Amino acid sequence: MDTASVIEVIIKSAILLLVMTGGFAYLTLYERKVLARLQVRIGPNRAGPLGILQPIADAIKLIFKEELIPASAHKFIFILAPVITVLPALVITAVIPWGGTVNLFGRQVHLEVADINVGVLYITAVASIAVYGITLAGWSSNNKYAMLGGLRASAQMISYELGLGLAFISPIIIAGSMRVTDIIQAQADLGIIKWLLLQPLAPIIFLVASIAEVNRAPFDMPEAEQELTAGYHTEYSGMKFALFFMAEYIKMIAVSAIAATLFFGGYLGPFVDRWPGLGPVYLLIKIVILLFWMIWIRATIPRIRYDRLMAFGWKVLLPVGLLSVFLSAVLVLVFNVGVPFTPGG
Amino acid sequence: MLKEFARGLWTTFRSMFEKPVTVQYPEVKRPVRTRFKGRHTLKRYPDGLEKCIGCSLCAAACPADAIFVESAENTDEARYSPGERYASTYEINMLRCIYCGYCEDACPTEAIVLGDNYELSFTDRAQAIYTKEMLLESVPEPSQTTPRKVEPGIFTRSIPVMQDPHD
Numbered sequence: 001m002d003t004a005s006v007i008e009v010i011i012k013s014a015i016l017l018l019v020m021t022g023g024f025a026y027l028t029l030y031e032r033k034v035l036a037r038l039q040v041r042i043g044p045n046r047a048g049p050l051g052i053l054q055p056i057a058d059a060i061k062l063i064f065k066e067e068l069i070p071a072s073a074h075k076f077i078f079i080l081a082p083v084i085t086v087l088p089a090l091v092i093t094a095v096i097p098w099g100g101t102v103n104l105f106g107r108q109v110h111l112e113v114a115d116i117n118v119g120v121l122y123i124t125a126v127a128s129i130a131v132y133g134i135t136l137a138g139w140s141s142n143n144k145y146a147m148l149g150g151l152r153a154s155a156q157m158i159s160y161e162l163g164l165g166l167a168f169i170s171p172i173i174i175a176g177s178m179r180v181t182d183i184i185q186a187q188a189d190l191g192i193i194k195w196l197l198l199q200p201l202a203p204i205i206f207l208v209a210s211i212a213e214v215n216r217a218p219f220d221m222p223e224a225e226q227e228l229t230a231g232y233h234t235e236y237s238g239m240k241f242a243l244f245f246m247a248e249y250i251k252m253i254a255v256s257a258i259a260a261t262l263f264f265g266g267y268l269g270p271f272v273d274r275w276p277g278l279g280p281v282y283l284l285i286k287i288v289i290l291l292f293w294m295i296w297i298r299a300t301i302p303r304i305r306y307d308r309l310m311a312f313g314w315k316v317l318l319p320v321g322l323l324s325v326f327l328s329a330v331l332v333l334v335f336n337v338g339v340p341f342t343p344g345g
Numbered sequence: 346m347l348k349e350f351a352r353g354l355w356t357t358f359r360s361m362f363e364k365p366v367t368v369q370y371p372e373v374k375r376p377v378r379t380r381f382k383g384r385h386t387l388k389r390y391p392d393g394l395e396k397c398i399g400c401s402l403c404a405a406a407c408p409a410d411a412i413f414v415e416s417a418e419n420t421d422e423a424r425y426s427p428g429e430r431y432a433s434t435y436e437i438n439m440l441r442c443i444y445c446g447y448c449e450d451a452c453p454t455e456a457i458v459l460g461d462n463y464e465l466s467f468t469d470r471a472q473a474i475y476t477k478e479m480l481l482e483s484v485p486e487p488s489q490t491t492p493r494k495v496e497p498g499i500f501t502r503s504i505p506v507m508q509d510p511h512d
Contacts (some may be wrong), residue, residue: 036365037361037365038360038361039360040360040363040364040365040366041365041366041367042365043368043369047433086468139399162460287481296354296357296358297354299357300354300356300357
């Protein structure tokens, strides 16, 4: 790797981090606005025109809040936990391509931070790390509500990641690769309709399980207000609380980006071959639509009971996930599409 | 189950296109209900004299002990209200007041009335005490201010003659 490539990767990472954190700020506003409209309200409209300065006002407020650390908390882990939660959410998007290859300053730049050959595996692996942060936050707070919230988060994560992981397998089977760019290429070759017909269940499983993955309503058991006050972040205040918030919202963006990339064509769209600059725009549009889906679900469905959530995860999502894998494998064999798997190749 | 799910989603989606119920408060103010009990006002007769005769029945009726009244003698040289006495001091502590309206019920001259103003805010406790000057409504005409010099022998009744007993 020459110096120019290193600089290129650093610049791309910086852009990605800035986009994700900026996206987090404006996702809070987007959610509040959309949620308000779904509930026949107006939503924030005081800070700046149409409330566009609201996230900045919130950030300033949170920065100036007092940071409390409970006397009996485990201080080191208590401070570390929000960091463990927020970092995977940021790192996970490194393997998501947000465009094809563009020519910038006489250099062929591939619009992706890291094009690794186990991209999908990387996504599942990194996504699971965040739950350590949540569980440790719950444990180190030394508070019964936080503890229960943390335990629920870990139990929920285990039950849902099975379904999520099985949903990932279908695109891998059809594309014959774990590299995310190969999966995008397979979608370009097959066409999006054919791509979805070959895996009819996987996108649905992913959309359901991903809501549980980011701990949002109706699967927000770790922070069920009525039972657990605020769940794992009961004892957190100020910027440490903001970090948990940030993790949740950045993960929302990341999960939407993953869903868009694996199932809905990623940066592909009309004329993207001719103008590769359109790629990020298409990806953004798809992410915004998928985020709307998450907010819409939150506005519609009440939180389900914990035992039903576990039953749903193990007794419905897991068998359906297995069925989905089976279905995709059979469809690929019957119609003889996709890249044939060669053992050892 | 999926049918209910879709129906719920459709309901929330449809509500996106309804007119928001929000009232943009500082710019748009929703009118209060007819029996709303807001900030008190001390009323005057059409001739400009104060209705309050300083009897302290409101202070006695007040369950929160928010009203303080001190009365003084009227003279025909300096007349505030009909009859013998008037309220020289009338203070309501708005932090204590619970807006029950018992003062209104107790008042024999209908001098104190709970109005429709609910925008009461203070930056310190002393500001919460509303004095007589703040509570008293303005005179109907500029010449009718109190105290004023009147002909002797006119304003002898502190409570006006009841016109209609069924009123």
